[in-house]
Amino acid sequence: xxxxxxxxxxxxxxxxxxxxxxxxxxxxxxxxxxxxxxxxxxxxxxxxxxxxxxxxxxxxxxxxxxxxxxxxxxxxxxxxxxxxxxxxxxxxxxxxxxxxxxxxxxxxxxxxxxxxxxxxxxxxxxxxxxxxxxxxxxxxxxxxxxxxxxxxxxxxxxxxxxxxxxxxxxxxxxxxxxxxxxxxxxxxxxxxxxxxxxxxxxxxxxxxxxxxxxxxxxxxxxxxxxxxxxxxxxxxxxxxxxxxxxxxxxxxxxxxxxxxxxxxxxxxxxxxxxxxxxxxxxxxxxxxxxxxxxxxxxxxxxxxxxxxxxxxxxxxxxxxxxxxxxxxxxxxxxxxxxxxxxxxxxxxxxxxxxxxxxxxxxxxxxxxxxxxxxxxxxxxxxxxxxxxxxxxxxxxxxxxxxxxxxxxxx
Amino acid sequence: xxxxxxxxxxxxxxxxxxxxxxxxxxxxxxxxxxxxxxxxxxxxxxxxxxxxxxxxxxxxxxxxxxxxxxxxxxxxxxxxxxxxxxxxxxxxxxxxxxxxxxxx
Numbered sequence: 055x056x057x058x059x060x061x062x063x064x065x066x067x068x069x070x071x072x073x074x075x076x077x078x079x080x081x082x083x084x085x086x087x088x089x090x091x092x093x094x095x096x097x098x099x100x101x102x103x104x105x106x107x108x109x110x111x112x113x114x115x116x117x118x119x120x121x122x123x124x125x126x127x128x129x130x131x132x133x134x135x136x137x138x139x140x141x142x143x144x145x146x147x148x149x150x151x152x153x154x155x156x157x158x159x160x161x162x163x164x165x166x167x168x169x170x171x172x173x174x175x176x177x178x179x180x181x182x183x184x185x186x187x188x189x190x191x192x193x194x195x196x197x198x199x200x201x202x203x204x205x206x207x208x209x210x211x212x213x214x215x216x217x218x219x220x221x222x223x224x225x226x227x228x229x230x231x232x233x234x235x236x237x238x239x240x241x242x243x244x245x246x247x248x249x250x251x252x253x254x255x256x257x258x259x260x261x262x263x264x265x266x267x268x269x270x271x272x273x274x275x276x277x278x279x280x281x282x283x284x285x286x287x288x289x290x291x292x293x294x295x296x297x298x299x300x301x302x303x304x305x306x307x308x309x310x311x312x313x314x315x316x317x318x319x320x321x322x323x324x325x326x327x328x329x330x331x332x333x334x335x336x337x338x339x340x341x342x343x344x345x346x347x348x349x350x351x352x353x354x355x356x357x358x359x360x361x362x363x364x365x366x367x368x369x370x371x372x373x374x375x376x377x378x379x380x381x382x383x384x385x386x387x388x389x390x391x392x393x394x395x396x397x398x399x400x401x402x403x404x405x406x407x408x409x410x411x412x413x414x415x416x417x418x419x420x421x422x423x424x425x426x427x428x429x430x431x432x433x434x435x436x437x438x439x440x441x442x443x444x445x446x447x448x449x450x451x452x453x454x455x456x457x458x459x460x461x462x463x464x
Numbered sequence: 465x466x467x468x469x470x471x472x473x474x475x476x477x478x479x480x481x482x483x484x485x486x487x488x489x490x491x492x493x494x495x496x497x498x499x500x501x502x503x504x505x506x507x508x509x510x511x512x513x514x515x516x517x518x519x520x521x522x523x524x525x526x527x528x529x530x531x532x533x534x535x536x537x538x539x540x541x542x543x544x545x546x547x548x549x550x551x552x553x554x555x556x557x558x559x560x561x562x563x564x565x566x567x568x
Contacts (some may be wrong), residue, residue: 115547196515349531352546427514459480
């Protein structure tokens, strides 16, 4: 029987960062990182970006095998944990083998939400893994017609990638606008216009009636109007947290594995972090959220490791993410829906920032879009202002002549 | 063979800030620290080849605009995930109000 140690279930960004962070925190026990994919842990953000097809075989590894070995991290890849025995403190595999733990982290991530209407079609693809990205990229070719279902980040980033590779792209969204869940309408409108000017046929408020496979490709039937012919479809309608393992072990699930501010589940020996967990966001008074972002996966993996190694640190970070589409980058710090009023600051070359203020004037989020990294520095400064619960004057936020750094010093 | 190259005027960089300098097919970042010293590093982040001059300088740290990889621009030291490869630094001197950097 192995000595008890730290077991991390899930070898994505969150799990891999947690494994290294345990060592950085001085944790000396056996550390095992378990992943279902056979690849070494890799970065997922590039999978949906434009470079995907030109560099599909090149994984961007989080660390190579030697780094894991040097840190004394045992990698169990291509392995699926099927059960947790909380009384015995073991995880078990289909083979019947078990690994004992003293502390466990569930970093099980999320999976694409399936579209029931598309289940019977052989031409509807989803994106989460490198292998799925390769399958999509191998179908991108000049003149191919792609129908993308879903106007969220995965759908839009893949629409940009497909159109850059010469595909004819139609994007169908059920809601009346793009990116309705996390992005202010002003920015979603810019994104939509960039797609349209690149030839993407964006259709909003569309209901799909069904998919019919043809000799070649697939026909997408709509509730209204003529069907669309496509060589293939990509479905990007959101993600579902992988909570089954936790639920079967009797842990609370509430739109994700439920954890407290220190990322502990209701079992003191089991933590959860990243896309799979719902947690209280302290900057918004403990509002319970689940975030599906790269930075959150990193930060929470690191935080969980600190607490597994004996710490008792509360999550305090401001949510942040970015998206690249064509030559534009958007970034959002904080959750814009916390705001009740918006102040706009225009920058050079069509770039702009939106500052989202609560009723009491507190800056609760900032969002921006521009060419290249035009808005990056300001969003970073705004993130710091949000973290400090700053109440900047609306006039200062609106004027590009006022450097945000000076507001930080105030 | 090393040579000193004129990068910019000292006034071109504000305190606690950074600008980009391209030379002979290479790109560099020129920094002015809060205590008014000048530094130079390679211009691209070691994580994903993003121009660091679009990033934020706070004290002696430059933060990449894309994924917040952080480096000490005085030493080039990478300060943790996602960056693990240090940034190359170059000697700097001021001459007649110009920032000069020494290239190999």
